[in-house]
């Protein structure tokens with residue numbers, strides 16, 4: 001007996017749908033969100049277009065229990081992406097190894113090509129990873145041009161796991177590891193001077209870690225200028241772009257760095273568990289194969305990542321996330337996120353004892369900005385404020401450590417944030433700072 005004969009007709013049509021879906025699994029959508037018009041006008045006009053952003057907000061299903069300003073952790077999937085993820089999960093589960101043994105390789109190649117095109121790289125210059133951590137660990141750990149006695153440099157604002165990976169180079173490669181502090185307030189010029197000074201003071205430096213957008217303060221580093229400065233001294237840079245692509249409008253070539261690690265599950269809105277690394281074509285030989293990979297040729301960048309079995313559906317959903325990113329457009333996303341950040345910062349800046357850690361300088365911020373209350377630099381101080389915002393005002397933020405001058409609180413709006421959400425944040429900050437009676 002055919003087992004499907006025992007199924008209801010509803011169930012049979014679902015299964016038929018899944019089978020058909022498998023055949024067209026990667027017919028990449030040009031328009032991820034049908035009916036969402038392209039944004040029009042100048043960046044300033046787009047950023048404040050209420051009708052347009054209400055339509056974008058409508059693409060997200062978000063809990064009404066809290067106003068979430070902790071969107072730096074990861075970026076939830078908009079509904080068209082979430083639906084695609086469920087569809088791909090169903091397809092992979094239904095088709096089983098029959099799909100995976102025959103098709104997944106070619107489908108992943110199509111995903112790689114789409115991501116490469118969107119970021120401005122050749123497909124041979126990128127390899128998919130499970131996130132930015134994996135990408136950057138492979139770049140830092142795999143960089144083979146260091147010899148004992150060389151120095152490597154990084155700063156306090158760099159991400160913890162990348163600091164660990166740089167520290168590990170001491171035992172692994174016999175290098176001196178030098179850490180320095182980014183000045184506060186971080187202005188573009190002060191930061192450029194700090195890097196110039198650190199490079200000058202450590203003439204044996206051969207490798208420098210740079211973070212494009214700081215997850216601690218939101219500061220957007222002038223990475224291109226720093227990478228150029230480093231290159232002039234024969235220093236290679238590895239850029240942590242975990243937070244930047246999708247939040248900030250750029251192509252990988254703009255960074256002028258030969259090694260970059262990216263996320264797709266933050267500001268591109270892909271499902272959790274996907275990112276990629278970039279190695280400029282003529283620099284592949286300077287990054288080692290991942291744990292001696294033998295699946296791919298030495299001159300194939302895919303040999304630089306050896307993950308094992310991944311969540312296929314996550315990767316297969318990336319084209320839809322990238323399509324939506326491109327449908328809204330990187331310039332519009334950047335303009336909107338900066339507007340949202342400016343909206344609350346401009347209203348809260350004068351509040352009693354409130355220190356904003358990211359300057360209002362053009363190009364030095366995106367969505368993320370951190371604050372602290374004067375003198376409140378400890379973990380306990382900042383955690384208490386986060387808890388108060390959450391429990392008394394229904395506002396979600398996060399405490400961030402690792403900034404030389406003390407801990408702080410990070411505020412990260414998302415594309416589904418609107419002015420009413422920000423008004424609520426400003427009101428809460430007025431009360432928490434004692435600017436206004438609660």
Ligand SMILES: Cc1ncc(COP(=O)(O)O)c(C=O)c1O
Pocket residue numbers: 072073130131132133134159211213214215240242243263
């Ligand atoms: C600057 C920075 N680098 C790297 C990462 C690591 O990203 P993931 O945990 O997604 O691999 C993060 C995550 O928040 C980050 O903010």
